[in-house]
Amino acid sequence: SLQDQFDNLEKHTQWGIDVLEKYIKFVKERTEIELSYAKQLRNLSKKYQPKKNSKEEEEYRYTSTRAFLATLNEMNDYAGQHEVISENMTSLITAELTRYVQELKQERKSHFHDGRKAQQHIETCWKQLEASKRRFERDCKEADRAQQYFEKMDADINVTKADVEKARQQAQLRHQMAEDSKAEYSSTLQKFNSEQHEHYYTHIPNIFQKIQEMEERRIVRIGESMKTFAEVDRQVIPIIGKCLDEITKAAESVDHKNDSQMVIEAFKSGFEPPGDVDFEDFTQPMKRTVSESSLSNSRGDGKSEPKFSSKSKGKLWPFIKKNKVL
Amino acid sequence: SLQDQFDNLEKHTQWGIDVLEKYIKFVKERTEIELSYAKQLRNLSKKYQPKKNSKEEEEYRYTSTRAFLATLNEMNDYAGQHEVISENMTSLITAELTRYVQELKQERKSHFHDGRKAQQHIETCWKQLEASKRRFERDCKEADRAQQYFEKMDADINVTKADVEKARQQAQLRHQMAEDSKAEYSSTLQKFNSEQHEHYYTHIPNIFQKIQEMEERRIVRIGESMKTFAEVDRQVIPIIGKCLDEITKAAESVDHKNDSQMVIEAFKSGFEPPGDVDFEDFTQPMKRTVSESSLSNSRGDGKSEPKFSSKSKGKLWPFIKKNKVL
Structure with missing residues (x-):
């Protein structure tokens, strides 16, 4: 309906x-x-x-x-x-x-x-x-x-x-x-x-x-x-x-090169590798007699410590480019 | 260092x-x-x-x-x-x-x-x-x-x-x-x-x-x-x-047309609008005398209810297209 x-x-x-x-x-x-x-x-x-x-x-x-x-x-x-x-x-x-x-x-x-x-x-x-x-x-x-x-x-x-x-x-x-x-x-x-x-x-x-x-x-x-x-x-x-x-x-x-360069910049110190350690000649008193040997290396400047902590203008960076070194 | x-x-x-x-x-x-x-x-x-x-x-x-x-x-x-x-x-x-x-x-x-x-x-x-x-x-x-x-x-x-x-x-x-x-x-x-x-x-x-x-x-x-x-x-x-x-x-x-058509299909009933209600003439007994009036409308088929619930082959859909009606 x-x-x-x-x-x-x-x-x-x-x-x-x-x-x-x-x-x-x-x-x-x-x-x-x-x-x-x-x-x-x-x-x-x-x-x-x-x-x-x-x-x-x-x-x-x-x-x-x-x-x-x-x-x-x-x-x-x-x-x-x-x-x-x-x-x-x-x-x-x-x-x-x-x-x-x-x-x-x-x-x-x-x-x-x-x-x-x-x-x-x-x-x-x-x-x-x-x-x-x-x-x-x-x-x-x-x-x-x-x-x-x-x-x-x-x-x-x-x-x-x-x-x-x-x-x-x-x-x-x-x-x-x-x-x-x-x-x-x-x-x-x-x-x-x-x-x-x-x-x-x-x-x-x-x-x-x-x-x-x-x-x-x-x-x-x-x-x-x-x-x-x-x-x-x-x-x-x-x-x-x-x-x-x-x-x-x-x-x-x-940029990995940029970032590692920034790390180098941040961490570079005034540190440079120490030079050769000098020979210290203790034979001076012996020089009073005629010594049978002569030490050519002797400069006798009295240095006795390697420059583990020396400050210098030339800076060593923590990352040294291999090609600079080898 | x-x-x-x-x-x-x-x-x-x-x-x-x-x-x-x-x-x-x-x-x-x-x-x-x-x-x-x-x-x-x-x-x-x-x-x-x-x-x-x-x-x-x-x-x-x-x-x-x-x-x-x-x-x-x-x-x-x-x-x-x-x-x-x-x-x-x-x-x-x-x-x-x-x-x-x-x-x-x-x-x-x-x-x-x-x-x-x-x-x-x-x-x-x-x-x-x-x-x-x-x-x-x-x-x-x-x-x-x-x-x-x-x-x-x-x-x-x-x-x-x-x-x-x-x-x-x-x-x-x-x-x-x-x-x-x-x-x-x-x-x-x-x-x-x-x-x-x-x-x-x-x-x-x-x-x-x-x-x-x-x-x-x-x-x-x-x-x-x-x-x-x-x-x-x-x-x-x-x-x-x-x-x-x-x-x-x-x-x-x-598709609104499709969907409303589906509703029409789903809800269409065997129902058709009732026809006109017939005139019931109660003047038959009066016919025994010569009546001063004559009712042309009288068919006297005894119908007394409109077909509110009649069943018919012709179906009325709940949505009747307006143009069909007007």
């Missing part, structure tokens, strides 16, 4: 709203996952940042440590892009759809309200028609009874003409009343049939049409949101790609 | 290992974040899957619900790509670097062991030289004393020639011993100077060179890992892009 169809549509459109609300919830949970992911990446980046004004910070002079710092900073931007996903999904999908689902609920309510009103109206018309028909039926019976009474009086020779005339007038009156009821019933019936036609061929189809359009708009809307869902995600890809390019660039700028 | 330089290098290379281990830890934490993100996305996808053999599953006939299902499945693949990031970072970075850092620690240990051995060797040589010098000095003093004793005896007229001769021989012996010590000292000195030169110009520079090369390999290695870090991430972008394209495609396949 029509009522079954309304019930089915009421259930189906409620299901449509449930689907929409489920989708909103799904996207909301996705935004929370993105936020949590971004937060973890930001914390990771923060955790490995050099402590300000620390020795650690000074160590970030090397290309390798600078590349790590760049990686950390890019991871932070990378995290930011997942926040962008979250924010855009919230503003372009969940917020929009939440507003829309409220409108949709309102609109749905109004269509089914109109449906119920139309149903009630046609039922009221039906009751009026029934009442009109019953009145006509009753009046016909009354007219019939009055007619029979008149005929009975008319056939009775013991009845006065005045009484016959009274019964005839009564029968005519009743007949007229029945005719009036018939006219009213006929008019009510015509009105009902017209209303019923209007109901089934205009009002109800209009309501169904509006519900169908509402449904179709809901479907279009959820389709658009699903497209936005992918689009919001796709939009950050080039920026994430740039973050990765920056990490690659930083990694490629790692 | 050289020892300071070794100390500095020992500290610096330890710092290098710490940096490497810190980077390994950083990447490990990144892989954990990726895994947790992937797990959350997978759970999200799973949570919204239709329950098997449920009414819900049947509802996935509509293009809109199928698009949602496609979104869920693509999110699952999307999650899988973040697992790929995690797995590749683990195998290509953390596992590799963990192995490498063990080798590096071993190599570093061996270089500083060589350095200490060289230092100890040159100190031992220095001690030998000192001992040799002291012996020479002592022997010179002994020779000097023997010479003075001989000279004193030689000048003493009360001493026998035999005693003088004995003192002369003793002085000559002591002189010879001093000469021998001098020769040995001289030889030790030459050996020491040669060793010392070797130490400062060959052994130590070689060790420094090896440490420098080790350092440079470490820097190259961390740079390569940083590049891999970005590369592993970049590799999944096209696949994630494909997931997003599939979501877009599914969203674009949402």
